[in-house]
Amino acid sequence: MEWQDEGTLIASRPLGETSARIEVFTPFHGRHAGAVRGGASRKMAATLQPGSQLAVTWRARMDDQLGSFVVEPLHSRASVLESHLRLAGLNAICAMLRFTLPERAAYPQLYRQTQALLQQVEVAEGWAADYLRWEMLLLEETGFGLDLSRCAVTGLRDDLAYVSPRSGRAVSRTGAGEWADKLLPLPPALLGQGPLIGSELQQGLAITGHFLRRELAEEGRPFPEARARLLTLLKADHAG
DSSP: OEEEEEEEEEEEEEETTTEEEEEEEETTTEEEEEEETTTTSHHHHTTTSTTOEEEEEEEOSSTTSOOEEEEEEEEOOGGGGGOHHHHHHHHHHHHHHHHHOOBTOOOHHHHHHHHHHHHHHHHOSOTHHHHHHHHHHHHHHTTOOOBOSSOTTTOOOSSEEEEOTTTOBEEEHHHHGGGGGGSEEOOGGGGTSSOOOTTHHHHHHHHHHHHHHHHHOOTTOOOOHHHHHHHHHHHHHHHO
């Protein structure tokens, strides 16, 4: 068994004394693991950093084996090390891909959007809003997309202000009534109504975090700490 692809390294850990076990997110083979011989060496340390873009060749005797990777560096995202916030963003992206995606299932659209987001994290300002929309896509791609098209109670499209934490559907102010305090505030930006301002980013991330936890956190499997660190830094950055 053999295939070639390119992808983003999302995890690496020692395997034995000299090798490493890595996971890459690729366009055609999804989240895929394999061993890298010599991956624990100093020579390979810079290549096997989370976020690195790699050309990979995977080989195994049988398809259900861990197999081994031969990797070639394509692009290093080491520039994010200059910013605590950018580094936290990159780490959160890698951690959420590991957390949400099944192994060996291809998500070509998500891959393209992930590459675009990683580029924004590297070079642009204001990428936090893109990160929120990326988490919305994560939910959609894994089968748990939110329905923000109309009110779940009245069926109308106007004055949508909340999201039901049970159904993931939008609710209008009129439809919410006395239950408003039990619903999640819906930032207008998630409806395409202007940019994310003030506390709206935190509100949006509270929505995606709620459903990512509920739908994808298996029993006994902790939610990624890397995401919590990112949210803490984003809140501090906004407050500053």
